[in-house]
Amino acid sequence: MRIVTYNIQWGKGRDGVVDLGRIASTISIADLIALQEVERHWRDMEHADQVARLSALLPEHHPAFCTAVDFHNPRNPADRRQYGLMVLSRWPILSVRSWPLPRATVRGQVSDPSILMECVIGHPSTPLRLYVTHLNWISPRIRLQQAEAIVQILATALVEGPLINGPGAPDSDFGADWMMVPRAEVPPMPAPAILTGDFNMTPASPEYTALCGPVTSWAGRLIEQDLFADALTLAGLAETEGVTFPGVDGNPDERIDHILVTPDLAPLVRAGWIDDAAHGSDHQPVWAEIDLRD
Numbered sequence: 001m002r003i004v005t006y007n008i009q010w011g012k013g014r015d016g017v018v019d020l021g022r023i024a025s026t027i028s029i030a031d032l033i034a035l036q037e038v039e040r041h042w043r044d045m046e047h048a049d050q051v052a053r054l055s056a057l058l059p060e061h062h063p064a065f066c067t068a069v070d071f072h073n074p075r076n077p078a079d080r081r082q083y084g085l086m087v088l089s090r091w092p093i094l095s096v097r098s099w100p101l102p103r104a105t106v107r108g109q110v111s112d113p114s115i116l117m118e119c120v121i122g123h124p125s126t127p128l129r130l131y132v133t134h135l136n137w138i139s140p141r142i143r144l145q146q147a148e149a150i151v152q153i154l155a156t157a158l159v160e161g162p163l164i165n166g167p168g169a170p171d172s173d174f175g176a177d178w179m180m181v182p183r184a185e186v187p188p189m190p191a192p193a194i195l196t197g198d199f200n201m202t203p204a205s206p207e208y209t210a211l212c213g214p215v216t217s218w219a220g221r222l223i224e225q226d227l228f229a230d231a232l233t234l235a236g237l238a239e240t241e242g243v244t245f246p247g248v249d250g251n252p253d254e255r256i257d258h259i260l261v262t263p264d265l266a267p268l269v270r271a272g273w274i275d276d277a278a279h280g281s282d283h284q285p286v287w288a289e290i291d292l293r294d
Contacts, residue, residue, distance in 0.1 A: 001123070001292040004030040005196035005259055007134070007283040010039045010050065010083070014279050020047060022280040024057035030287070032121065033061065033088040034132040034196040040065075041079040049079070051086060061088035066098040066117040068134070085117040085132045085197075092122040094187035095163050101133070101149050104142035111138060116150055118157065120187050126292045128265075129157070129193040137200045140207065147201070147210040154193055155226060162189045194290075195228055195260040198283065202254055203230070203239035211260060228260035231288035235272030242274050244284045259288045268292065 004027050011020045027033050039050050047053040055063040068084040087093065101114040117132040133150065136142045164186050166173060174183040201207040209215070212230055213222040221239070223229045232255075233239055244257035261269060271289040278285050 001032065001290045002030045002287065003032040003034070003130075003194060003196070003259060003290065004285050004287050005034040005036075005132070005198075005257055006278075006285040007036040007198040007257060007281060009037050009281040009283065010042070011280065013281060018045060019280060020050060020053050021057060024054060026275065026278045026280055026285060028058060031090040032130055032194075033058070033086075034130065035086040035088075036132065036134040036198045038065065038084060038086040040067075040082040041073055041076065042081050042083050044075070054086065054088065058088050061090055062093045063088050064093045064096045064117075064119055066096065066115060066132075068113055068115045084115065085134065087117065087119045087130060087132060089119065089121050089130070091124065094120040094122045094127070096120075097163065099149075099153055101135070102142055102145040104136050104139040106138050109138050111136070114146055116153060120189065122187075123292055124294050126192060127188055127190040128292075129154075129190060131193060131195045131197075133195070133197040133199070135197070135199045135201065135207070140201075140205065143199075143201055143205075143207045144210060147199075147207040150195065151211065151227065154195070157189060158191060160189070162186050191262070192265050193262045194265065196258070196286075198257050200256050202256060203233075223263050223266055225263055228262060229266040229269075231259040231261055231269050231272040231290075232274070232286065233272075234261075234266055234269040235288070237272065243276075244274055244286055245282070246284070248282075257283055257286045259286055261288075261290070265290060 011018045041048045051065045064087045067082045071081040073081045099116045103113050119130045213224040213227045242255045243253040245254045247253045268291040275285040
């Protein structure tokens with residue numbers, strides 16, 4: 001199974017050209033695609049509904065979109081101005097939901113909210129949860145709160161179970177009256193999970209430690225049972241290596257986009273890499289191969 005995460009900057013490449021076709025061709029071979037900074041009617045442009053455009057460009061994938069920001073559109077009230085996160089999956093997306101994350105309001109800086117998007121993927125052999133996020137770019141303190149919230153949300157989701165549940169309830173209750181969903185059609189809440197996105201954090205940051213565990217002098221980075229492992233690191237890339245956000249105007253190159261997996265998936269990571277050749281955004285796509293077979 002191939003998975004990619006990509007902050008597409010609404011399709012605007014380093015050359016200043018907005019080209020969603022270029023984005024789609026870069027990621028089309030992935031089985032699971034996690035995108036950040038996807039817009040719908042946010043600005044006047046061709047293919048202003050980027051969710052519809054990407055869905056059309058990748059017709060073999062099932063799409064889902066979660067809105068981080070939703071504004072009234074005075075130019076066309078029927079088309080609300082939205083941007084957020086998008087998932088495209090080769091397998092059915094069985095359920096979708098999102099959570100707001102802690103946010104920062106910083107004097108003198110423009111700030112927007114962050115959310116966590118959850119998709120339960122109907123992989124034929126191993127159903128799993130795919131999460132996508134885009135953490136705050138300004139405040140390390142708020143980013144740490146967001147990382148800690150994500151750990152708690154994933155743990156709570158597993159304890160609570162499927163979006164519709166009823167332990168001990170008779171099967172007849174699920175297909176009756178208002179529910180109208182037979183128990184057999186209720187999506188699961190599987191344990192394996194992949195957390196992706198633009199985290200605006202490097203592996204040296206406290207936020208990364210909150211998600212991926214501490215570093216010890218004798219065992220390196222610990223893979224704690226309730227946290228995550230970095231697919232790139234599992235694939236052999238040192239935490240000090242790799243650039244997903246090339247610096248401009250004197251800013252440093254950074255590795256801030258990540259694919260993180262729960263410990264049950266860590267032994268199945270076969271490869272991980274950064275696509276340095278992609279130029280459809282100001283970020284580089286991050287890829288991983290996980291040994292899940294149909």
